Amino acid sequence: MELTLTTPALLFPAISLLLLAYTNRFLALASLIRNLKNQYSENQNPNLLGQISNIRKRILQVRNMQACGIMGFLICVLSMWLLYNNQQRIAEYAFGLSLMLLMISLLISFRETQISVEALEIELSDLEESILENKKEK
Template identity: 55%
Template sequence: MQITLTTPALLFPAISLLLLAYTNRFLAIATLIRQLHKSYLADPKSVLEGQLKNLRKRLFLIRAMQLFGLMSLLLCVLAMFFIYLKVGDWGSAIFGISLVLLLLSLIISIREIQLSTKALDLELSDMELGSKLKF
């Protein structure tokens, strides 16, 4: 299969938007951790161990998502460079690796979303339990 210089360039907007979304997720979790830390300083018993484990896992996954996304972008640029140098076989192989890294990033993103919704579900159950106890 012949890949032209524009083929890897097609991924630039997609990867850029994906990295922006990953950064937003990171900023949201960083804000949540800071709020949780303030709450912990005010009342150390208020922070649940399960929340901390979940946040640590999510932070690790977000870092992995960003790493694989950036490596994918880097390899796209490298693939374009090899195609520009008329070494199409190398460019095609590097572009293929770039696609695999992007795929890994997306799979990790799915896992992080699962953990995120699980954490929100825990928060909702706490509120539901609290409202049932009041009545």
């Protein structure tokens, strides 16, 4: 397979959208953390501790997937530069490494989504407990 300058360039729109999605996840988590902090300071609900633990895991996942995505993007640019300087073999390895980093980033994103679902399950169980308690009181 011959790697041309346009092949790595095809990843630019995808990587940009991917990093934008990761940034949106980060901003959503930051907002959620601020809300949970306010909720915990108001009522000291012990169920919030499970949410906080879950968010801590998610923040680490978002950091890691952003890091892998950024490194993949950087190495993709490096492969283009190497192609421009007629270093075909090194450029091919660099491009392969950038693809590998992007795959790792996507796998971490998948795991973060699973952790996010666990957080929603914690929230639903808290809601179910509240509903059952309200029914018992009536």
